[in-house]
Amino acid sequence: MKTRLAILFLIIFLAVLPAFAGKYLLYVTIHILLLSIFSLGFNLLFGYTGLLSFGQAGFYAVGAYGCAKILLVYPSLLVGILGGVALAGVASLVLGVLCIRHTRIYFSMLTLSFGMMIFSLAWKWRDMTGGDDGLVGIPRAPLEVPGVFKINMAAMESYYYVVLGLSLLAIYLFQRIIRSPLGLTLQGIRDSETRAACVGVSVRKYRLLSFTIAGLYAGLAGALLPPLESTVTPPVAHWSHSAEPVLATLLGGIYTFAGPIVGSVLFYLLKDIIVRFTEYWLICLGVIVVVLVMGFRGGVVSIFLKEGSRR
Amino acid sequence: METLAFQGLIGLSVAMYLWLLASGLTIVFGVLGVLNFAHGSLFMLGAYFAFTFYGLWGVNFWLAIALSLLSVAVVGYLMERFFLRHIYNQDHAYQLLLTFGFILIFDDAVKMIWGGVAKIPAMPSFFEGTVSVVGRPFPVYNLFIIGAGLFVAVLVWLLFEKTWWGKMVRASASDREMAGAIGINIPTLFTGVFAFGAMLAALGGALGTPVRVVAPGIGAAMIIQAFIITVIGGLGNLKGAFVGALIVGTLSAYGVLLFPVFELFLIFLIMAVVLMIKPQGLFGG
Numbered sequence: 001m002k003t004r005l006a007i008l009f010l011i012i013f014l015a016v017l018p019a020f021a022g023k024y025l026l027y028v029t030i031h032i033l034l035l036s037i038f039s040l041g042f043n044l045l046f047g048y049t050g051l052l053s054f055g056q057a058g059f060y061a062v063g064a065y066g067c068a069k070i071l072l073v074y075p076s077l078l079v080g081i082l083g084g085v086a087l088a089g090v091a092s093l094v095l096g097v098l099c100i101r102h103t104r105i106y107f108s109m110l111t112l113s114f115g116m117m118i119f120s121l122a123w124k125w126r127d128m129t130g131g132d133d134g135l136v137g138i139p140r141a142p143l144e145v146p147g148v149f150k151i152n153m154a155a156m157e158s159y160y161y162v163v164l165g166l167s168l169l170a171i172y173l174f175q176r177i178i179r180s181p182l183g184l185t186l187q188g189i190r191d192s193e194t195r196a197a198c199v200g201v202s203v204r205k206y207r208l209l210s211f212t213i214a215g216l217y218a219g220l221a222g223a224l225l226p227p228l229e230s231t232v233t234p235p236v237a238h239w240s241h242s243a244e245p246v247l248a249t250l251l252g253g254i255y256t257f258a259g260p261i262v263g264s265v266l267f268y269l270l271k272d273i274i275v276r277f278t279e280y281w282l283i284c285l286g287v288i289v290v291v292l293v294m295g296f297r298g299g300v301v302s303i304f305l306k307e308g309s310r311r
Numbered sequence: 312m313e314t315l316a317f318q319g320l321i322g323l324s325v326a327m328y329l330w331l332l333a334s335g336l337t338i339v340f341g342v343l344g345v346l347n348f349a350h351g352s353l354f355m356l357g358a359y360f361a362f363t364f365y366g367l368w369g370v371n372f373w374l375a376i377a378l379s380l381l382s383v384a385v386v387g388y389l390m391e392r393f394f395l396r397h398i399y400n401q402d403h404a405y406q407l408l409l410t411f412g413f414i415l416i417f418d419d420a421v422k423m424i425w426g427g428v429a430k431i432p433a434m435p436s437f438f439e440g441t442v443s444v445v446g447r448p449f450p451v452y453n454l455f456i457i458g459a460g461l462f463v464a465v466l467v468w469l470l471f472e473k474t475w476w477g478k479m480v481r482a483s484a485s486d487r488e489m490a491g492a493i494g495i496n497i498p499t500l501f502t503g504v505f506a507f508g509a510m511l512a513a514l515g516g517a518l519g520t521p522v523r524v525v526a527p528g529i530g531a532a533m534i535i536q537a538f539i540i541t542v543i544g545g546l547g548n549l550k551g552a553f554v555g556a557l558i559v560g561t562l563s564a565y566g567v568l569l570f571p572v573f574e575l576f577l578i579f580l581i582m583a584v585v586l587m588i589k590p591q592g593l594f595g596g
Binding site: 046052098101102104105106108109110112113114116117120121123124125239240243246250280281282283285286287288289290293294 | 346394397398403404405407408409411412413414415416417418419420422423531535538539542546572573575576579580582583586587590
């Protein structure tokens with residue numbers, strides 16, 4: 001009950017945020033939401049299925065470039081986002097078939113190489129992706145269903161509500177997924193592949209499903225980016241961008257539902273606070289990562305959970 | 312024809328440079344079972360130390376290299392002794408994450424100490440000039456790198472095949488528990504191997520300084536190269552890393568000529584194909 005109340009307050013807070021927040025705060029909040037979606041998908045693969053991917057930025061980029069390409073030709077926000085997500089879904093399904101052949105370090109290396117292949121396409125395939133300049137002048141097209149409604153997106157507030165709505169939907173669906181038989185099966189595979197296989201679970205099929213869902217989430221986060229920034233550049237596909245959800249998830253907590261979301265907030269909060277004192281914020285992040293891995297593998301959320309259960 | 316041969320020699324020098332980079336990574340993985348994400352950062356540190364000793368303080372070039380190797384070996388020692396050692400029994404993922412944390416730390420530490428601007432170290436005078444190969448000028452320095460790479464290959468081979476320490480390392484790589492049971496001090500040995508791997512990374516970084524810029528972030532770029540090579544050759548396989556370096560080096564030398572647009576894509580494609588078909592690498596057993 002307490003948690004439900006807290007969640008309700010949080011949603012109300014986010015809903016009224018544009019009333020008193022400035023443009024910068026809204027902009028940062030949108031980025032936090034994007035990283036949350038991105039990290040949730042990543043964590044389905046890592047925390048719930050036990051597969052550490054270093055190529056998620058590739059699917060993020062497919063979503064981002066896909067949405068940007070569509071918006072440049074056909075300015076409709078809905079079509080752009082759905083198109084981007086669909087493309088990322090297809091890409092992750094196809095590459096997933098190849099990636100889930102392996103686990104552990106080989107899986108990480110395989111996802112890294114596919115992610116970097118997408119990066120090299122974004123970087124070098126100038127006709128399609130604009131090369132290292134990226135795609136520019138992407139319109140924040142109106143949200144429109146022809147003949148039903150049309151909402152202008154020029155104001156940051158309007159777009160904020162689109163992102164917030166989609167994020168909440170994605171988070172709600174994620175919660176449904178991990179509590180469903182699918183989510184439990186994935187955790188079973190993570191804990192013991194052999195045992196899962198013995199009770200008749202098609203391990204590969206479930207891993208592929210997990211991989212595709214993670215790709216869809218990455219694609220959604222990516223597709224929401226170009227209307228915000230009005231550009232997409234190759235660094236979104238680079239492996240160092242794949243590290244962001246890894247860090248956010250590690251900060252918040254790996255095996256928990258809320259971990260990646262809390263971690264995404266912390267990621268931007270830490271950045272914002274530390275940057276005020278020193279430009280060397282990555283060294284602080286690095287130290288935090290080392291401390292977390294050495295001593296607090298459950299992340300921040302698990303520290304609170306433990307506190308709660310002790311009382 | 313001459314272009315092809317000449318480009319092959321260029322490729323060989325690139326390959327030997329990459330071999331210096333990848334050898335330490337594959338040794339550490341082969342023995343400790345840890346894929347060190349921060350190996351590229353140790354490479355970067357090697358370059359920075361060499362730049363400081365030689366370029367800033369005017370120490371003799373060879374002495375500067377030796378000092379740089381020692382310094383990075385100390386960094387490696389500290390990393391293994393106080394951090395990695397404590398998570399060997401954890402999932403592979405945590406070792407990747409821990410060493411990833413070190414990339415962030417080293418990158419910013421380097422910026423703090425040396426500043427964010429790329430440094431361009433001076434070339435020692437004895438590396439200047441060219442020799443004539445198939446009627447074209449070939450830099451003396453590249454020739455030196457080829458020699459250094461082959462020298463290190465022989466040295467590492469001798470170390471592991473012919474010395475008592477090498478035998479202990481191979482024993483504990485194939486069966487950690489059994490090696491411990493017959494009296495090999497595994498933790499100390501592992502620290503030594505990690506420091507040795509760090510030293511090889513530093514050697515690559517230090518020897519690269521005469522021709523490459525020294526900048527923060529080169530570690531993150533180099534580690535991906537090192538991953539590609541070690542994966543193609545088989546993680547933990549030293550011979551494989553040598554051949555992997557030859558493949559990637561040659562490919563990038565010819566790739567620049569033949570298909571400049573898709574060179575990068577092709578290299579990652581090869582990595583992925585090897586992983587899918589033969590994850591133990593081209594030379595894995």
